[in-house]
Amino acid sequence: MSALEQSSLAMGLADPVFGSQHVFRTLLNAFAAPSTPMQISDTLSGVPDSIPSAAAAVLLTMADYETPVWLSQPFDGIRPWLAFHTSAPMPMHPADARFAVVSADFNELRLDAFSLGDERYPDTSATIIIICPTLENGHPVTLKGPGIKDATVFAPQGIERAMWKQIADNNALFPLGVDLIFVAGSSLAALPRSTRIIGDF
């Protein structure tokens, strides 16, 4: 790494210990209440422009040298930043990743290309961070399942019918399947594999 590249790498979480604890707690809450938007309040600095701060906070908290992260095309630019702060390997193939960052308009996204876990260790499946313009005003679907009282409506912008079909198929694999984190700016909402998707797709 040249000195020039190095100097562009700034701080990660404002407070590495309490910051990552806050993000972790937020993620727990998000997965406990599927589709409910949560705010990441840690002030991050030096995050590459191409990635929203909530996604950056999740990566800084969850990724390390044993947590391979797969990046789809528009996020190639964050590689040096991610390597510097987390030492995470960035594999070629989605199947080798534990976390992934993709854009909502990434047409080639195939959820079943990622690790879905196996019967003995369903926890080894991937968690996919999907970057959306906002977490509302998109194609609405109704969600049911653990953590949701009766039913709720979720409509992150940029997630089209075909994608919802994939997400519903993923839910059918339970207890296997990937978990999803939708991110827009500093907010995030989680969709665990246990949430059922009901609606028109």
Place this chain on the structure above:
Amino acid sequence: MYVAVKGGEAAILATHDLVAEDRRGDVSIPEISVEQIREQMQLSVARVMNEGSLYDEDLGALALKQTQGDMIEAAFLMRAYRTTLPRFGSSVPVDTATMAIRRRISATYKDLPGGQVLGPTYDYTHRLFDFALMANGEKAPPAMAADYALDAAMPRVPDILGDEGLMEVEAPPEHDPRPFDLTRDPVEFPAGRDVRLQTLSRGDEGFLLGLAYSVQRGFGGNHPFAGEIRMGEVTVSFVPEELGFAIELGDITLTECQMVNQFTGSIEQPPQFTRGYGVAFGHAERKAMSMAIIDRSLKAREFGEATEYPAQQEEFVLYHCDNVEASGFVEHLKLPHYVDFQGELELLRKIRREQEERLAERKEAAE
């Protein structure tokens, strides 16, 4: 079954004070410092680092001080502490061939390149008390130094025979894969050599010693020779992702043992010497030797040998050699099992009652 029981808080807090007082002992005697333990109880510290699976001499010494010298409790502290730390990565595999040797002996070759170096050892002491140490009057004289240092590189003994093709080859498998890590992934059977060696290296010295002894006494089909035992400092190197080149982080003390065993051969393999490997943090020869014997006995499957003895059965050895896990399960019996026991008691009373009723009925019928 476990039930939450309330009401012991005050008693528990009082035990903390009492154990602290006990630990301090007679206050008219000067308190021992962590530095004193680190420098003067090095072999205990090594054992705590091995079984705690964390190399840090200061923490090993603190663990011993805090636990009144209870090795397993001290190892538990080390294990608990390491779970609070982030993992920065894995080292470049340490190269014991470049060890700065302080002790190196072979029971298979008298004249070996580099020589037999006895180093600091109790092997040649008479096991008689040195009452001068108790009288506190002795000052250790500085050890004699030779005019010349040892050879910078000493060949590992099994590598010497390796040239003749009489020694089992130890070579990395294809692509030199990253090793399994039992602190990250669950152990499965049959277990690979990497899984076995990691488990043994954090295993209880006493358990491994007993098993190794059982192998020697005939409960295992091997006759081991101590091909080589070496102890000294090795360099630990690491490649930080952000630098992209290897840097040295310092040195650690290691003890390594290469056991050499007879092997009569099988359909696939010609008669040759086979190997067992042991390595331990600090100066820990007994541990490294026991580990090497067990490593070899666990290779039974690979060599097509019968696995009829405990030391050859990997599930038995690997699941039971960890003293922190073992003491956790044995000592959990101290926890309240009141409801469990009440249930058993009720059941027993009921069975007794029924039996007595049956006997009475039979007696009546007979009359």
Place this chain on the structure above:
Amino acid sequence: MLDGDKNIARQRWMGILARASAVEIAKLLSGLGDLPDYHIIKRPETGTLMVEGRAGGAGQRFNVGEATMTRCVIRLTDGRMGFSYALGRDRVKAEHSAVIDALLQSENSTSEMLQSGIDALERSQAEARDLASRKAAATKVNFFTLVRGDG
């Protein structure tokens, strides 16, 4: 200097700093007078390193156990970055070592002064190693064969 040569020089001083005590490193820095201004990029942080070994010394890799280590990354006001990594848990040593690493990367009177301090540390580390080796050498066995009978 080529990048490769620079890395080799840097590997050398980083290894020497990692082996030095916190006191030795503080002394090295205090020789400079005022500390330069710098920003902390990664706070001194203690974690673990998994120490790997090889079966038989040269065979299959396996995990021996972890060791504590501490790292730190700083940036001088001129943009140069300093890194430090060492076994143990000394955070002050980590921060000081990272500053020294950054300062050593330029060629000026400060780096020359630090360089001579690094050389001195290297000598004393080599001397300690040599003494330990000579003490071990004093316990080396010189076998001699007793002649039996009339020969």
